[in-house]
Amino acid sequence: MGPQLLVETLQSQCELLSFLPHPAILRGLCSWDFGMRGLSVMHFARLATPERWELTQRYDMTDFSPKNKLLMLALPATIDDLIEALDGLAYVVDNFCQSDVVEILRTARAFMTQLRVTTGPPDAMVLFELAPG
Numbered sequence: 795m796g797p798q799l800l801v802e803t804l805q806s807q808c809e810l811l812s813f814l815p816h817p818a819i820l821r822g823l824c825s826w827d828f829g830m831r832g833l834s835v836m837h838f839a840r841l842a843t844p845e846r847w848e849l850t851q852r853y854d855m856t857d858f859s860p861k862n863k864l865l866m867l868a869l870p871a872t873i874d875d876l877i878e879a880l881d882g883l884a885y886v887v888d889n890f891c892q893s894d895v896v897e898i899l900r901t902a903r904a905f906m907t908q909l910r911v912t913t914g915p916p917d918a919m920v921l922f923e924l925a926p927g
Contacts, residue, residue, distance in 0.1 A: 797824040800890055805855070812840040813882040814849050816865055817858045823886065836867040838882035839875065873910040877903060 801820045808815055822833035841849070854862065870876045884899045 800824060801858070803890075804886065808850075811882070811885065812878075813838045814841055814846050814865070815855070816849070816853060817855060817862050818864045821858055821862075822864065832864050834867055835876065835879045835883055836870060837864065837879075838886070839868065839870075839879040840882060873906055877906050877910070880906065 801817075801824065804811065804815050804820055813819070816837075819833065819837045822828075822831065822837075825831075827833040828835075849865070853865075868875075870879070880899060880903045884896075884903065887895050887899050
């Protein structure tokens with residue numbers, strides 16, 4: 795599947811996604827711009843419907859040019875926030891990426907789940923460092 799079809803498909807399935815399919819997020823996803831390029835797993839965090847609606851109204855959801863920058867994202871407060879964001883990304887990856895990428899995300903989720911169960915609550919700096927990409 796090419797980038798254009800991926801973006802069109804995700805935007806047409808907007809109601810099924812837990813995250814905001816902002817053009818800069820989808821553009822970054824197509825080129826896998828995680829880490830130093832700015833895209834973070836936290837861009838795929840669940841948004842409440844009213845918040846998603848408000849953001850959809852605020853931003854031009856059809857402008858895929860570089861002038862449409864990535865949104866500021868909330869830092870994770872708990873490991874559950876990271877797991878939830880991984881789940882949002884996993885929905886896309888499960889449907890549109892190769893099996894190697896799917897396996898990497900499943901492994902990351904399993905690691906986060908094990909970390910949640912076997913350790914005490916991490917502080918904010920640890921969560922910031924754990925937030926993939």
